[in-house]
Amino acid sequence: MSNSFVSGIKDVGNRLFGGYAKLLRMPHTARFTFGAVIACMPYPMVGMTITICVQFYYHNYTLAGSLTAVQAIAGAILSPVLGILVDRFGQRRVSIPLVIIWLIAAMSIITCIKAHVAPWILFCIVPFLACVPPWGAMSRARWTNLLKHDREGINRAMSLCSVADEAMWVIGNPLASILAVISGLLAFSFTGVCVIIGALMFLTCVSTEPASQTELARAEGMTRKTFREHENEKAEQLKADTARQDAEAQARAQGLDEAAVTAAGEQAWQQSREQSHSGRKESIFGPGLLAVCVTWFGLGAFQSAAGISIIAFATESGQKQLTGFVFACFSISSLTGALIYGAKNWQIALYKRFYFCLAVVNLGIGTFLFAKHLWVIMIIYLIIGVCQAPTWINGNQIMLHLVPQSRLTEGMAWMGAMNSIGGSAGSAVAGMFIDRNGSQGGFAVVTTLALASLAVALIGFRQIKISTQTPVLTEIALDEPEREELREVAAIDPAVQANNPDTSFDPRHVEQR
Secondary structure, three states: OHHHHHHHHHHHHHHHHHHHHHHHOOOOHHHHHHHHHHHOOHHHHHHHHHHHHHHHHHOOHHHHHHHHHHHHHHHHHHHHHHHHHHHHHOHHHHHHHHHHHHHHHHHHHHHHHHOOOOHHHHHHHHHHHHOOOOHHHHHHHHHHHHOOOOHHHHHHHHHHHHHHHHHHHHHHHHHHHHHHHHOHHHHHHHHHHHHHHHHHHHHOOHHHOOOOHHHHHHHHOOOHHHHHHHHHHHHHHHHHHHHHHHHHHHHHHOOOOHHHHHHHHHHHHHHHHHHHOOOOOOOOOOHHHHHHHHHHHHHHHHHHHHHHHHHHHHHHOOOHHHHHHHHHHHHHHHHHHHHHHHHOOOOOOHHHHHHHHHHHHHHHHHHHHHOOOHHHHHHHHHHHHHHHHHHHHHHHHHHHHHOOHHHHHHHHHHHHHHHHHHHHHHHHHHHHHHHHHOHHHHHHHHHHHHHHHHHHHHHOHHHHHHHHOOOOHHHOOOOHHHHHHHHHHHHHOHHHHHOOOOOOOOHHHOOOO
């Protein structure tokens, strides 16, 4: 009995973690994955440290919320710019100067807070805390580059990144609340050490770094501008070819003759090409990307408002030291959700998974208004947290359908920027209501924003659904000989065909749904 029980446990463990272990056994992947997470420590620690320290020294939630809002706005403005720079010039060349700037800004802000300087000085320093390299986007770009043709592998890698991210929040939130109460200098010093260690781990993995646009253009004998135009043209050609195939399949299903099938396919191809040439070639923005960005704005708004409202609620209850553990409950639950989500090769359509998880998170956090005790909020966080990481994983996978590989960091940066802008708006509005009406005023803002965010996300339902039904644009680098090779592999290997149950095998349809 005991042997069968142990073997059963091992089997379950292998099913859950075997795929992750396989990914981490690839050369240098563990180092850059966990290096990125360690370097991201400013995300869970800086905002909470500033909020606790400013409230302690200035006794003003509005000022604390405004400072974190300015930091988030600066990050939102910088993130797309940094994403563009990383894609164009490479990860190392952009990241090193940013790390130096952030370390100087961190020491300056905590020194000024302890010295109780005029608030305008803090507002001048805080924007420099947004000079954080897009570690998460760069890590995901490395995984996507390594697993370009592996749908299940990319899904699991995105889950692995989310698991690592949530582990960071599980550790970072309690540490921030504990260290900031002891000493803001201690909290920022610990964060600075993490940034240095994580940056060294990540940036020294040279072999896994994706080629920059400059390097790719130089290899093709082009300028960067010409290369981007070439990549955009290949992406539009891929979309047009897919539109033709879908139209032909639909015509055949209707029982039309071959001439009508060909005509339907040609018409769909022509319409797709006309649409692609009707706008700016250089822009990666389309209805799908806009819908995702607006959704992420709302997600950031109500979650940030929830964070500052929980801090106020815990302070009123005399339990401020427990705020980090409340947020850690959310992160632990989210980490569990990421592990389970990444262990399964999902057949449910991507847009359905996305909206289900989003609805659970929005509606769950919206119930904080009715919580009377801090432990109730902890329980709600534990229940709904299992859908938090999958929401981000699904968002990252949608992004793979919207932008080509050479601009993936930029696309993810825009998504993160909109989340930051939403977060800044949410924390600023919640801070004003908390100063006037206490934590209940903040939670009223949270509920309103959560419901409004879900409504806005549903408005973009059609655009997001259509986006998930287009081909993954990270596949556009395949030349025709490579496509033919993959077709031959699919013809002799049933496992390849089985990995693409929603469509007949074509490299252009890999990770289509």
